[in-house]
Amino acid sequence: MTKVLAISGSLRSDSFNSKLLRNAVEFFSDDVEIEILDGLKDIPPYDEDDDGDGAPEAVHALRAAFAGADAVFISTPEYNSSVPGQLKNALDWVSRPLATNPLRNKPAVVVGASTGAFGAVWAQAELRKVLAAIGARVVEAEVAVGHAPTRFDEDGTLVDEDLREQLGEVVEALVSAVAERQELARTAA
């Protein structure tokens, strides 16, 4: 069964990005298992002195979650035109050792929501750059939910039809990228 690790880059309890992520999860078919990453707040700041076999337990769990997934789906907020520190920090831990990190060649897709007009487009672009640097296979698709407080109903459902359609397309693009990778692995075997 295909497994997707779903990550909200926000720690906020009423986060629009967490809502966006939950809406995206509903577009995956039943034969895709979704794990929503928990514990981003428990990841300590990256310190190369602490890395290696003695890395913190939260980091082992984080790396295991990435290693166990066939693909990664991230919804990122935008902080000061870039990726929030807690998300970048987690990816820095995941990225080491670079040659064998669990994101290498793994399909990854990024969407985002912000309260401003542009839907975290700069943070999304920077996150794609970071993911590519780590070695992920970044799916070039985007959903930018601007003016986020007006886009969800009380239950957290994304109510904008265009955005819903885009979210469905992004999910489809990620699933196709996984299928392509699995097919390549089969023919190479």
Ligand SMILES: Cc1cc2nc3c(=O)[nH]c(=O)nc-3n(C[C@H](O)[C@H](O)[C@H](O)COP(=O)(O)O)c2cc1C
């Ligand atoms: C430290 C900080 C910086 C922010 N910078 C931006 C920004 O550069 N662009 C933007 O559109 N929104 C910015 N915002 C507003 C966020 O879009 C808003 O807080 C949003 O709700 C965060 O996502 P969340 O709801 O998933 O937590 C910023 C918010 C914070 C707390």
